[in-house]
Amino acid sequence: MYHIEEAANMLKLLGDKTRLTIMAILNEADCCVCELVELLQMSQPAISQHLRKLKDNGLVKETKRAQWVFYSLNKKHEFYPMMQSIFAYLLDPKEHIRQLKEKGMRIQCE
Amino acid sequence: MYHIEEAANMLKLLGDKTRLTIMAILNEADCCVCELVELLQMSQPAISQHLRKLKDNGLVKETKRAQWVFYSLNKKHEFYPMMQSIFAYLLDPKEHIRQLKEKGMRIQCE
DNA sequence: TGTTTATATAAGTATATAATTATATAATAA
């Protein structure tokens, strides 16, 4: 049971097309920044700034591996269950992976 | 299964403390503007403007009765099931009604 | 009728947000 203000803040974070898409993608596979840049066809700083916002609010975690930074959902987050039920309405769970492959993109950078 | 852009737009509407609270209250009982004004301790124009936004996006309906305008959730809205699952995480379903009564407020204006 | 009550809307303002551009950092590769 969440406080309404925290919940509103979390919903606001998801209430942006770019961030919701990022979260939907990460819900299927961890991903590095460059993949998100290509997938979403947006500039690298724009993606990084959205990721920072998600990270600052604890919704995603980052792992550095070689020259890449991989992002993943923070499954320990208080709102993770609520997000999952949103994703359940939202997603064809295979859709983003399919989209990735259609564009000839690997799922992992390395 | 919703398009991600429409879903983001809907989540943005819910991603405001005032609107999320209004939706949570309406999920428990239809309500007129003056009650929302007292409950949320905000100005009448501020409340009306949030209600208009919710109405323009089809999330709530209005019914005029005497001098009051009652608002209610639009249960036919495409996103109504998703909102319900959000509310399920969000709410102690009796909390807002209790809060209403504590303030000596009637649930219906008339 | 004129007054009050409930609500909506318009105009203005302050703040928040998302993007771009330019630059910094850090790791890898040549």
Add this chain to the structure above:
DNA sequence: TTATTATATAATTATATACTTATATAAACA
């Protein structure tokens, strides 16, 4: 070492947002 690649961050700008104040509308009531 220098160049390249991946990422982050700062500064700027344009737009969106939420509020206030003032006003309009419409119903009820004296």
